[in-house]
Amino acid sequence: MKKFVILAAMVGLTASWWVMAAPPKGDPEKGKQIASQVCLACHGVDGNGTEPTNPEFPKLAGKQPEYLLKQLKDFRSGKRKNEIMAGMVANLTPDDMANLALYYAGQKAKPGVVKNPALVAQGKKIYMDGNPDAGVPACAGCHEVDALGYGFFPHLAGQHTEYTLLQLKRFNTGERDNDKGLAMQSVTAKMTEQEMRAVAEYLAGVQLK
C-alpha cells in the first residue's frame, strides 16, 4: 500500500510539470566556453544561429533556460531523437548542460527573416486565436502573446521559419515526441501543413523587444 502511494505520487508529479518550472542554477560563463568550442558552428556563439540554410539549426538565444536544459537532457537520453545532437551532448556533464542552458538563455535574440510575407496575417491569426473549427488552441495560450514563452513553453519569436516548420511537422508525425503531456502532438494533429508554415512565417517576423 505504501509503495502504491509513492508510485501514485510520482505519477502525479510527472503531470505537474509546468507548475514547477524552476530555472536551473549554474555558471553561464562556463557555458560560454563550451558554446565557443562545441556549439558555435551551427548555433553561433551568440545563439542566433548561422545562416538559416539548414532547418536543423535553431536559434537558441533568449529561450528559457529550463526549456534549453530539458532539450539537452532529452538529446542525451534519446527522448528527443537527433543523431547530430546526441553526439554533441554525449560528453557533457549535467553541470555543463545547465551552464550552457543559462548562457544561451542570456543571449539577445535577433529578429528572423520572413520568406513569404503573404502568409504572415494567417499565421498571426492562428497564433493568437487558434482555429476553433478544427479545435486548434491559440499558440499564445502557452507561448504567450509576444511569443517570448514561459518556463518549459519555449520562446519562439524570431526563430528560423524552416526550423519551426520542421518541428511542427515532426510533432505531427510523432517523430518528435518529447513534448510533455503530448501537447504539441495534439495541437499539430489538428493543423494542416499550410497552417504550420503560416505560423512559422509569422513567428520568424515577430518583433523582439
Place this chain on the structure above:
Amino acid sequence: MKKLSFLALALTLALAIPVLAGAPQQPKAPGIESKDYVWNEPAGEKAEILKLKGDAERGRNAYRVCQGCHKPNGAGLSDGTYPQLAGQHATVLIKQMADVRDGRRENPKMFPFAGKHIIDMQEIADVAIYLQNMKIPHDNGKGPGTSLDRGKALYKNDCQVCHGENGEGNEKKFYPVLAGQHYKYMLRQIMNIRDGKRGNANPKMVKVVQNYADPDMEAVVDYMSRLSMPERSAAKR
C-alpha cells in the same frame, strides 16, 4: 496473492500512461444512453478531485494549457464554440472535466488538452477554484432578442427552480451558473441534452426539455443569455 495484485496494479498504471504518438483519443464511459446510468454518481476521479483543496494561484499556471481556447479571462468565444468559464462553480467545472476525461461527456476537441496525460487531479482542483474566482464578463454572446417574453415565461416555469432566478445555478447540486454564458453554446448544449447527445446529461433536465420545439429552445436560451449574477460579475464599464 499480494505480489500478484501488485503486478496487476503496476500493469494498470503503466497502461494508464499513454505512450502512443499523436493526439490521445478520448475513452468512452457509459452515459445517459446506458440502462444503469446514474447522474453525478459520487465516484471515480471526480470524487477524488472534490476532496482536494484547490489553490487559485497554482491554478493560474495550470490554466495555461486551457487558455489557448478558453482565453486568459475565461470568456471562451462569443460565437459559442468555446464556453465562458469565469465565475462558474468549481464543483461544476470539476464534474465536467472528470466527465470529459472519462468520456461520459463526448468532446474529442477538448480531450487532448484535458486528459490524465496532460493535467492531474490537483491541477483540476486548482484550475476550478481559479476560474470560480474570476469575474464573469458582460459581453457574452446573446440571442436575437425577438422572443424574450416567451423565454422568460419558460425560464420561470421550467428552469428557475434549479438554475436560480439570476442563472446562479447551485454549487452543491452541481447545477451550472448560466449567467454570462454564450447563447450559441447554451443552445447547442440544451439541444444535445434534449436529443440524447450529451452523455452526462441529468435525466431530470431531459424530462423538462424533451418536448421543447426549437423556437422555444431559442426563446428560453436567449433569455438565459441575458441573466446576470452581480456577485460574480465584472464591474460594468
